[in-house]
Amino acid sequence: MIKTYDVVIAGGGVIGASCAYHLSRRKDLKVAMIDCKRPGNASRASAGGLWAIGESVGLGCGVIFFRMMSAERKREAQGTAVIVDSSTPHILPECFFDFALQSNALYPGLHQEMIEKHGMDFKFERTGLKYVIYDDEDRLYAEHIVANIPHLSDEVRWLDQAALRESEPSVSHDALGALEFLCDHQVSPFRLTDAYTEGARQNGVDLYFNSNVTEVLRQGSKVVGVRTDNQGAFHCKTLINAAGAWAAELSVMATDLSIPVAPVKGQIVLTERMPKLLNGCLTTSDCYLAQKDNGEILIGSTTEDKGFDVSTTFPEIAGLVQGAMRCIPELKDVNLKRTWAGLRPGSPDELPILGPMAGVEGYLNACGHFRTGILTSAITGVMLDALVRDQPLPLDVTPFLADRFNLQPVGLKKVIGA
Amino acid sequence: MxxxxxxxxxxxxxxxxxxxxxxxxxxxxxxxxxxxxxxxxxxxxxxxxxxxxxxxxxxxxxxxxxxxxxxxxxxxxxxxxxxxxxxxxxxxxxxxxxxxxxxxxxxxxxxxxxxxxxERSVPFPGWTIPGVIMLGGLQLQIKSGVVKPRGPTLIVGTGPLLMLVACQLHAAGVEVAGVYEACEFTRIAKESLALLNQPQLFLDGLSMLMYLKRHGVTVRYGWGVVQARGDGELSEVIVAPYSDTWQPDLSKAQPVMARTLAVGYGFxxxxxxxxxxxxxxxxxxxxxxxxxxxxxxxxxxxxxxxxxxxxxxxxxxxxxxxxxxxxxxxxxxxxxxSEKQARAQRRVYLSRLNTIVRFRGAIDRYTQRGTRQIELPQADTVVCRCENVTRADIDLALSQGVQDMASLKMRTRVSMGDCQGRMCVGYCSDRLRESTGRQDVGWLRPRFPLEPVPFSAFTNACKDA
Structure with missing residues (x-):
């Protein structure tokens, strides 16, 4: 039996679920979401930081990159002064700030809406994000960030040593101060994914869990449906690729082009539950720390190119633990409860890949969100809803189109009629 | 080398x-x-x-x-x-x-x-009340020679360990309030031929039963636990006859006074x-x-x-x-x-092992758990003790279409605690199997560290590298 839908979403992570939710709000479209949990899916592995500015300026996971590069440079320069040039820290282009900040602004309202309409609380918390400064290198890094975002000066605050100790008494007294981003907050990442999913279900979206898309059905240049391993065929007017780290595989099936999405491994450490130790989220040049709603502190994260491997590795975990103890000395008496690894869907320029592709009908990308999928899931859902309906977009989609890459066909596939 | x-x-x-x-x-x-x-x-x-x-x-x-x-x-x-x-x-x-x-x-x-x-955990109303413990844990306490349970002690579960622990407790001077074996006696009797593969073990079992009878300890076959009650500590246990599938017949439920309840529904x-x-x-x-x-x-x-x-x-x-x-x-x-030497010695061990496996198969058959025990928890019964997740939370998630262990974990937090699901995963996967009709409902791969580890344990790790 063939199922017929207006929209089929392939992928039920935070992006696919947000698309499902936003498309279902008016309850006028027939929508299906097809999902199969694979090891390393990033929505569940994520920290849940809504660090709109922090991530845009390369803090959070990004800072670990910088430290690595900086150490290399120091070795190369054999002890000469630290060089901070315009390529470090890695600050993303203006269009990404707009994308991230618009998405960030949606969460307070979305949080209310999810609780009131759907009984789902994704634990939105106003925390701020403090970049903890230990030394001159960190300070240079912070000054460079501030100099590059003059338009956001209202959202940035410098804390001297006394102010930092007052607002975060647990932070090491070796810290010299901090740079705080006032609009950066946090959610529970898997509760956010579940809230979108359950909201969508209540709005009438059909959910197909434990199903894999095995084939994309096409008529000429038009995508007309998918075939699955255990739910048969689905016909649809639009297929949304929200397949996370696995998005390239689906894009080949749909378009013969491989969009440049590749897994970027991140390892994470979690403490046991504790009374409130942190008032806000912290990032240092070693790691970030976020105390979640239930008292656990989540510490992340490595950035590794290891394919689809999701093993945790002792040296990397030890590095995160040592970085966390440096920032919060009290942690030495606390238990580490769990570690895991997730696969960020990375793109070469760290920008997501959204919207249609030239020469292909009935297909939209919603992938390549790298390390900001939780943060930008809301705006992605809004944009995809508008793209499906061919309505005005809140932001220009051009910088996010897959066509910005020079994509080459990866061998012709048999065209399958429906 | x-x-x-x-x-x-x-x-x-x-x-x-x-x-x-x-x-x-x-x-x-x-x-x-x-x-x-x-x-x-x-x-x-x-x-x-x-x-x-x-x-x-x-x-x-x-x-x-x-x-x-x-x-x-x-x-x-x-x-x-x-x-x-x-x-x-x-x-x-x-x-x-x-x-x-x-x-x-x-x-x-x-x-x-x-x-x-x-030990396999079985959630039922009151299973988290102080005084309710696992049977194997209780036996360890006796073996330690340091700790004895507060009597009267009631033993529920299935398998040869029930009688053994009952005898050990009684011999140690603990009042045994009764032994309730979930399997019917006729099913055990059916396996007696296979059990005779290990005649000594089988006779041990019979002599244990005789010992308990002689000392007036109640032993009931085909009965199991329904509920534990008490205000802050255990005072009473409700037991009832179990069907073949361990469905309790509540119309015949009876209270038994006990200060300690040892629960042993298998390993x-x-x-x-x-x-x-x-x-x-x-x-x-x-x-x-x-x-x-x-x-x-x-x-x-x-x-x-x-x-x-x-x-x-x-x-x-x-x-x-x-x-x-x-x-x-x-x-x-x-x-x-050499391959030849190793094979020759292995043959000796394997033949002894096969005798044990036949005996063990008989025990496995009579102690095979009845799945209807999953009906014991009530809406407010805690299933995941680490994260305080109740049966009602799991019911809600299932009604919202959750179909696999990983999704149930994310929706309810079951297994996110220190024990990584050792206690609750059995109940949860049974419920998922029943609700989806599928045998494979996914699994939760344990993560490092398998037990909580203090941060200070990492202080010097990997620093020499």
């Missing part, structure tokens, strides 16, 4: 393997989490000089024999007590928490994992480490995972061996034999024994 073989565990499987290796001149390193060797079955008293007369002659003989044999070769085993293996990375190293709470990496050429088993392989190391597993008939081993006790990684209950519940004597067979394989891999 490759490093010494590493043995994880200190129970009968591990000790027997170390003995077999040493008898062929191969040193080994043995990592044991407890403060003494023997495992949960053969650990013996925690204090010197404690006499455990009430444990029975057969147990005492076995205990002394194993420890004496080990004492003869102890000089060729590097025994590291109070060492907890909290993770395995790749195929060549383990992460170990030492007694000073520092993390070490221990490399190995060959590895033998004998992690044993743990399951302790597979956290083998799962974390990515070895091949399969579901056994009871719906639990066991790690797969071939006839040399090898996992799918040929240098990683498995012995004892971790590959399926077969008890202490089988553990000793599988430990010996694993050691033969290691000796073969190290070139100490």
């Amino acid at each position: 490759s490093p010494d073989p590493v043995i994880v565990g200190g129970g009968p499987a591990a000790i027997s393997a170390a003995i077999e290796l040493a008898q062929h001149g191969v040193r080994s390193t043995l990592l044991e989490e407890a403060s003494r060797l023997g495992g949960v079955v053969y650990r013996g008293p925690l204090r010197e000089g404690v006499e455990l007369d009430y444990l029975g002659e057969r147990y005492k003989d076995a205990l002394h024999k194993l420890h004496a044999e080990f004492a003869d070769i102890a000089h060729s085993v590097d025994v590291r007590l109070n060492h907890r293996v909290v993770g395995g990375q790749g195929e060549h190293s383990l992460q170990v928490l030492d007694p000073d709470e520092r993390l070490q990496e221990v490399g190995f050429g060959q590895l033998l994992l004998g992690a044993g088993c743990h 399951i392989p302790r597979t956290q480490l083998t799962q974390q190391m990515g070895l091949d597993h399969a579901y056994n008939v009871d719906g639990y995972l066991a790690v797969k081993a071939d006839t040399w006790q090898r996992s799918n990684q040929p240098h990683i061996h498995l012995a004892g209950d971790v590959t399926g519940m077969r008890g202490g004597e089988a553990a000793m034999l599988t430990g010996r067979i694993a050691a033969l394989s290691i000796l073969l891999q190290r070139g100490v024994l």
Whole structure:
């Protein structure tokens, strides 16, 4: 039996679920979401930081990159002064700030809406994000960030040593101060994914869990449906690729082009539950720390190119633990409860890949969100809803189109009629 | 020269393997989490000089024999007590928490994992009230020679351990309020022929029953627990007749006064480490995972061996034999024994093992759990003790379309606590199987560390590299 839908979403992570939710709000479209949990899916592995500015300026996971590069440079320069040039820290282009900040602004309202309409609380918390400064290198890094975002000066605050100790008494007294981003907050990442999913279900979206898309059905240049391993065929007017780290595989099936999405491994450490130790989220040049709603502190994260491997590795975990103890000395008496690894869907320029592709009908990308999928899931859902309906977009989609890459066909596939 | 073989565990499987290796001149390193060797079955008293007369002659003989044999070769085993293996990375190293709470990496050429088993948790209303404990845990307390339960003590569950612990308790002077075996007596009787494969064990069972009768202890077959009650501590247990599928007949439910309730509905392989190391597993008939081993006790990684209950519940004597067979394989891999020598010795162990397996099969058949026990919890009954998740939370998630373990975990937080789901995953996967009609409802791969580890344990880790 063939199922017929207006929209089929392939992928039920935070992006696919947000698309499902936003498309279902008016309850006028027939929508299906097809999902199969694979090891390393990033929505569940994520920290849940809504660090709109922090991530845009390369803090959070990004800072670990910088430290690595900086150490290399120091070795190369054999002890000469630290060089901070315009390529470090890695600050993303203006269009990404707009994308991230618009998405960030949606969460307070979305949080209310999810609780009131759907009984789902994704634990939105106003925390701020403090970049903890230990030394001159960190300070240079912070000054460079501030100099590059003059338009956001209202959202940035410098804390001297006394102010930092007052607002975060647990932070090491070796810290010299901090740079705080006032609009950066946090959610529970898997509760956010579940809230979108359950909201969508209540709005009438059909959910197909434990199903894999095995084939994309096409008529000429038009995508007309998918075939699955255990739910048969689905016909649809639009297929949304929200397949996370696995998005390239689906894009080949749909378009013969491989969009440049590749897994970027991140390892994470979690403490046991504790009374409130942190008032806000912290990032240092070693790691970030976020105390979640239930008292656990989540510490992340490595950035590794290891394919689809999701093993945790002792040296990397030890590095995160040592970085966390440096920032919060009290942690030495606390238990580490769990570690895991997730696969960020990375793109070469760290920008997501959204919207249609030239020469292909009935297909939209919603992938390549790298390390900001939780943060930008809301705006992605809004944009995809508008793209499906061919309505005005809140932001220009051009910088996010897959066509910005020079994509080459990866061998012709048999065209399958429906 | 490759490093010494590493043995994880200190129970009968591990000790027997170390003995077999040493008898062929191969040193080994043995990592044991407890403060003494023997495992949960053969650990013996925690204090010197404690006499455990009430444990029975057969147990005492076995205990002394194993420890004496080990004492003869102890000089060729590097025994590291109070060492907890909290993770395995790749195929060549383990992460170990030492007694000073520092993390070490221990490399190995060959590895033998004998992690044993743990008790199966059964949630029912009141199962978290102080005074309700696991049967195996209670038996460990008696064996320690230090702790006795507060009587009267009621024993519920299934399997030969019920009668054994009841006798041990009674002999130790504890008032036994009754023994309620979930399986009907006629089903046990049907297995008597197979049970006679091990006549001594079977007669032990019969004599235990006679002992309890003689001392006026109530023994009921085909009955099980329904609820535990008490204000802050246990005062009363509700029991009822169980059907074949362990559906309680509440119209015939009865209260029993008790201060301690020991619950023993069986054991399951302790597979956290083998799962974390990515070895091949399969579901056994009871719906639990066991790690797969071939006839040399090898996992799918040929240098990683498995012995004892971790590959399926077969008890202490089988553990000793599988430990010996694993050691033969290691000796073969190290070139100490020829293929012919190893095979000849294995034949001896296998024939003894087969006798035990037939006997064990009979026990497995009569203790096979009834799935209707999943109806015991009420809406407010806590299922996941670590995260305080109730049956109502799980019902809601299932009604919202959750279909696999990982999604249930994310929706309800079951298994997100310290125990990584050891307690609740059985109930949860049963519910998922029933709700989806699928046998495979996914699984939760245990993560490093398998037990919580203090941050300070990492202070000097990896710094020399």
